Amino acid sequence: MTAVTPELDGRAAWPAAEFTARLRAVTATRYHDRHPFNQRMHRGELTPAELRRWIAARFHYQRHIPVKDALILAGLDRPEERRAWLRRIHDQDGTDASGGGIERWLRLGEAAGLDREELWDASRVPPGVRFAVEAYVTFCRRRPVLDAVAASLTELSAPDLMRTRIAAFEHHYPWIEAAGLAYFRTRVTQGARDAEQALALVLARARTPEEQQRAVTALEFKCEVLWALLDAVDRSGP
Amino acid sequence: MTAVTPELDGRAAWPAAEFTARLRAVTATRYHDRHPFNQRMHRGELTPAELRRWIAARFHYQRHIPVKDALILAGLDRPEERRAWLRRIHDQDGTDASGGGIERWLRLGEAAGLDREELWDASRVPPGVRFAVEAYVTFCRRRPVLDAVAASLTELSAPDLMRTRIAAFEHHYPWIEAAGLAYFRTRVTQGARDAEQALALVLARARTPEEQQRAVTALEFKCEVLWALLDAVDRSGP
Structure with a gap:
């Protein structure tokens, strides 16, 4: 991947x-906060059915986050680099059954009226969501690994969102209990800390113009993933 | 991989x-404890140079153990399964700089007269060792993931070794300080506990004759990896 483009x-x-x-310009212009479905969500215009559909789709994304982090882990060469990244898997999987991010997302689903088995059942997730993930x-x-870490930099915009x-x-949506949030x-x-860590890693590893461009392209790709996921949620409903 | 063989x-x-x-029969008959180089090592017949060559080669293997464990992690679907497997990465990488298995192996190398940079320098590792790893x-x-977990079952024979x-x-080899061991x-x-955990996972996941045969084949493959590594160490010296 070192082809020199003009x-x-x-x-x-x-x-x-x-x-x-x-x-930062990539996430400022392409992050999924600008997606029409997200804007409708934040203006309070989603029906309960639409909100549940979004929660179920995003759960499918969430459950795969430790998988992508394990793949990044497998691309890091030194124990100290892996120790720093491993924290993300702890954050998402939890260190015991009381849980991390995945458990918190399941509770958001329950607060919105979905049960856990429905959330784990990937066959109910719209194909476009599955394909994006x-x-x-x-x-x-x-x-x-540089590309995969750069793709995670959508976290730069996550805390504001x-x-x-x-x-x-x-x-x-006051019908969703506050604890569900x-x-x-x-x-x-967590997002602010993760973004800072990933940015440092990308700055350290992308030293040539080609590597820097690859990092930008990877982040654009990730914005496409998040956008396509919302497209699929938006179009899958009645 | 569900082709039915005769x-x-x-x-x-x-x-x-x-x-x-x-x-168990696979490791009982094919584990690298039977390799001539290992038998010479345990009979005390290795020269200091041969022992250092073995330590450097095995360090190349050791540093890749968290990589293969991260790849297995990426193949596990549920947080509770990943939490159980994640412990192995902690064991090998350590939870801080004072270190885990990799650090202990570096100290073994130092006790045998190798320095850390020599151990991290993969270009000095014989090609056959690199290829096996x-x-x-x-x-x-x-x-x-079933195959990858089954391959880890060489741990069944590791504690005795x-x-x-x-x-x-x-x-x-009293010239190697006891702390190096x-x-x-x-x-x-750790090996006994890891083997027990991996065996339970393989028994739970390999339910058909085809899956069971794949697990046996994966373990045979892993024995070949360890054997080929020792072949390469044995042949690379003067």
């Missing part, structure tokens, strides 16, 4: 600040 | 006891 030919690598700005996992399985979402849910609350701080 | 056609799955006995990691990356090895090193001591109990 616009890279001959230029030097971006300084860290410019590279960071280019990565599969595309992300396959990307992390096949591509160099979480804050907006908590307020929107409390205001517009624990996932979003936890991700405000 | 000898499987029509027969029922083995009961758990028979399946377990067949797995790569074959194992690729197997875990590409094959179903560790006990024999500690005694052999203390008796024949901490890796072997730790693996006596």
Whole structure:
């Protein structure tokens, strides 16, 4: 993946600040907070059925997060790098049955009237959602670890989205118990910390213009995954 | 991978006891404790140079163990399954810089007169060792998780080997400080526990004759990996 495209030919690598700005520009313009379905959700316009459909679809995404993190782990060479990344798997799987992010998402589903078995039953997830999640996992399985870590940088925009979402849910969907929103609350701080860690790793590893461009492209790809997932949720309903 | 080979056609799955006995028979007859180089090591016949060559080669294997465990992790679907397997990565990488199995192996190398950078420098590892380790990691990356877990069942024979090895090193190679043997001591109990856990997982997942045969074949493959590694160490020296 070191083919020199015309616009890279001959230029030097971006300084860290410019590279960071280019990565941030991707999420600022392509993150799924701009998706019409998300905007309807945050304006309080979703029906309970639509909200449940979104929760079930996003659970399918959530359950695969430790899988992609394990694939990233397998691409890191040193114990200290792996120790730092392993925390994410703990965050999502929990360190005991009382649970982490996956358990909190199941509780959000229950608060919205879905039962656990419905959430675990992937056959009920719209094909477009399954394909988007599969595309992300396959990307992390096949591509160099730099690309997979760069793809995780949608976390740069996640904490703001979480804050907006908590307020929107409390205001517009009071039929969902406040305790069900624990996932979003936890991700405000976890997401900020994860984004900082991943950004440092990407800055350290992407040293050539080609590697930097690959990181930007990977982040664009990840935005497409999240966007396609919402497209599929939006179109799968009545 | 469900092709029915002639000898499987029509027969029922083995009961758990028979399946377990067949797995144990693989390590009883093909484990690398029988390899001529290992037998020379345990009889005290290795020169210091040969012993250092073996330590460096096995370090190359050891550093890839968390990689294969992360690949197995990526194949497990539920948080409780991943939590159980994640412990292995902690064991090998440590939970802080004071270290786990990899750090203990580096200390064994130091006790034998190798420095850390020499051990991390893969370019000094004989090609046959690199290829054997790569074959194992690729197997875990590409094959179903049942096969990768079954391959780990060489642990069934590891604790006995560790006990024999500690005694052999203390008796024949007193120039290696006793503290350097901490890796072997730790693996006596960790290996027994890991083997028990992996065996339970294989028994639960291999339900058809085809799956059981795949597990046996995976364990045979892993014995070939360990054997080929020792062949390469044996042949790479003066």
